[in-house]
Amino acid sequence: MQLTSEQADKLIGAARTKAKAIGIAVSVAILDSAGHMKAFSRMDGAWLGSSDVALRKARTSVLFEAETHSIWDIRKPDAQAHGLEHTNGGLVTFAGGIPLRAVNGDLLGSDRRLGGQVEQDFAVASAGVASLPA
Amino acid sequence: MQLTSEQADKLIGAARTKAKAIGIAVSVAILDSAGHMKAFSRMDGAWLGSSDVALRKARTSVLFEAETHSIWDIRKPDAQAHGLEHTNGGLVTFAGGIPLRAVNGDLLGSDRRLGGQVEQDFAVASAGVASLPA
Amino acid sequence: MQLTSEQADKLIGAARTKAKAIGIAVSVAILDSAGHMKAFSRMDGAWLGSSDVALRKARTSVLFEAETHSIWDIRKPDAQAHGLEHTNGGLVTFAGGIPLRAVNGDLLGSDRRLGGQVEQDFAVASAGVASLPA
Amino acid sequence: MQLTSEQADKLIGAARTKAKAIGIAVSVAILDSAGHMKAFSRMDGAWLGSSDVALRKARTSVLFEAETHSIWDIRKPDAQAHGLEHTNGGLVTFAGGIPLRAVNGDLLGSDRRLGGQVEQDFAVASAGVASLPA
Numbered sequence: 051m052q053l054t055s056e057q058a059d060k061l062i063g064a065a066r067t068k069a070k071a072i073g074i075a076v077s078v079a080i081l082d083s084a085g086h087m088k089a090f091s092r093m094d095g096a097w098l099g100s101s102d103v104a105l106r107k108a109r110t111s112v113l114f115e116a117e118t119h120s121i122w123d124i125r126k127p128d129a130q131a132h133g134l135e136h137t138n139g140g141l142v143t144f145a146g147g148i149p150l151r152a153v154n155g156d157l158l159g160s161d162r163r164l165g166g167q168v169e170q171d172f173a174v175a176s177a178g179v180a181s182l183p184a
Numbered sequence: 185m186q187l188t189s190e191q192a193d194k195l196i197g198a199a200r201t202k203a204k205a206i207g208i209a210v211s212v213a214i215l216d217s218a219g220h221m222k223a224f225s226r227m228d229g230a231w232l233g234s235s236d237v238a239l240r241k242a243r244t245s246v247l248f249e250a251e252t253h254s255i256w257d258i259r260k261p262d263a264q265a266h267g268l269e270h271t272n273g274g275l276v277t278f279a280g281g282i283p284l285r286a287v288n289g290d291l292l293g294s295d296r297r298l299g300g301q302v303e304q305d306f307a308v309a310s311a312g313v314a315s316l317p318a
Numbered sequence: 319m320q321l322t323s324e325q326a327d328k329l330i331g332a333a334r335t336k337a338k339a340i341g342i343a344v345s346v347a348i349l350d351s352a353g354h355m356k357a358f359s360r361m362d363g364a365w366l367g368s369s370d371v372a373l374r375k376a377r378t379s380v381l382f383e384a385e386t387h388s389i390w391d392i393r394k395p396d397a398q399a400h401g402l403e404h405t406n407g408g409l410v411t412f413a414g415g416i417p418l419r420a421v422n423g424d425l426l427g428s429d430r431r432l433g434g435q436v437e438q439d440f441a442v443a444s445a446g447v448a449s450l451p452a
Numbered sequence: 453m454q455l456t457s458e459q460a461d462k463l464i465g466a467a468r469t470k471a472k473a474i475g476i477a478v479s480v481a482i483l484d485s486a487g488h489m490k491a492f493s494r495m496d497g498a499w500l501g502s503s504d505v506a507l508r509k510a511r512t513s514v515l516f517e518a519e520t521h522s523i524w525d526i527r528k529p530d531a532q533a534h535g536l537e538h539t540n541g542g543l544v545t546f547a548g549g550i551p552l553r554a555v556n557g558d559l560l561g562s563d564r565r566l567g568g569q570v571e572q573d574f575a576v577a578s579a580g581v582a583s584l585p586a
Contacts (some may be wrong), residue, residue, distance in 0.1 A: 268546075
């Protein structure tokens with residue numbers, strides 16, 4: 051089962067709605083389970099720098115099938131995989147990248163935003179994910 | 185005047201509608217007038233390789249404020265700017281990248297697809313551009 | 319409203335004057351609001367390494383619409399966006415990159431120097447920014 | 453003897469004056485004899501894509517101590533160094549990059565523009581070079 055354009059559009063819509071509701075402008079990147087970009091939107095007023103952060107977070111999330119902030123624990127200075135963030139062309143390991151899973155648990159892809167405080171980004175990303183039909 | 189998310193969504197919608205009508209699946213990249221990605225969609229069934237081509241075509245079109253195929257004449261082997269395609273990180277100089285212009289002629293950004301025969305791509309891109317309010 | 323060559327020349331002139339006054343040699347990079355280089359000058363005697371630092375600082379400042387040193391607080395090891403400096407091809411987050419704003423508050427671009435102590439660099443960059451007509 | 457900021461400013465000024473006189477807008481890149489950027493200016497209205505072309509031409513000219521168009525003869529498909537343009541991160545081998553030489557013949561750096569027809573670019577670059585004190 052592969053992520054469809056229809057699902058990606060829905061994810062972007064839900065994320066933008068949540069972002070507007072909390073008063074921030076974000077970049078949203080939706081990748082498929084192979085890490086290839088499926089859909090993207092940079093909202094009016096989002097920082098230019100948010101595009102690359104959004105893409106890297108979504109990619110990090112796909113590459114290790116994990117929420118980005120959970121990778122911090124294994125990559126931080128004294129942890130077992132310290133420096134992991136320098137692999138794969140550069141990872142981002144703070145909150146906001148979330149794997150997308152189908153009902154059967156298969157990885158569908160990833161969803162990522164940047165634009166507000168990190169907690170806000172996580173809320174926006176979660177709203178996107180929640181829009182996927184269960 | 186800057187390209188808005190609403191305009192970008194509309195461009196993507198018009199391009200996908202045209203692509204479906206002629207039976208092809210394409211990647212659509214919408215850049216702003218500075219060459220930064222504003223919106224992107226890879227339709228279900230489009231080649232993975234179409235994403236990069238779409239992005240490069242849109243970028244080529246912004247960087248030289250021209251339809252991509254018109255650059256071929258100056259960059260081909262014996263032309264005055266032979267090899268121009270190796271600059272700016274790699275240009276694409278066949279049809280499909282079209283500058284987006286506002287009513288006053290200002291460059292708004294660029295619009296690009298790949299997925300079918302080049303003539304089909306041009307038709308799809310043109311349908312997108314035609315959706316911009318005049 | 320776009321940053322003009324005339325404004326960029328003025329910014330560079332003011333920065334070089336200030337640098338000479340405090341006895342340092344710097345690289346000055348002026349970018350437009352999309353992060354594209356508009357003007358650049360490496361003063362005689364400036365470190366070769368100062369060019370890249372100047373360009374990255376100006377770029378960082380544009381990408382996140384902030385003075386570079388203010389980004390340190392969110393990207394330092396324990397902060398919410400730790401590691402942000404590894405995105406966007408590499409950011410610089412110490413003092414010296416300053417957003418240029420027009421009278422109406424629109425982002426015009428960024429201005430950055432390196433060549434002396436960081437406090438000196440900030441003084442030089444500020445002198446440049448102060449030369450913009452209010 | 454090294455290229456000075458004063459010389460670089462003069463070269464840029466002469467090039468811009470010539471460009472205005474023939475009605476084109478160009479990017480001007482002045483490199484020192486080691487290929488490091490000394491000064492740069494993108495004139496209002498110049499294509500965004502002209503910056504990279506200007507920088508690569510100036511760099512090509514320094515790396516092989518030759519006018520860029522003279523490299524075409526040795527790098528073209530059947531010539532002895534065919535494909536040379538793919539070395540050094542990408543060369544540009546059409547007209548417009550000119551080595552700067554001091555009275556004693558030492559290489560001072562390079563000077564390059566793009567923005568008009570290639571012949572116009574060469575005229576603009578030549579005007580810049582002619583401004584160097586003999």
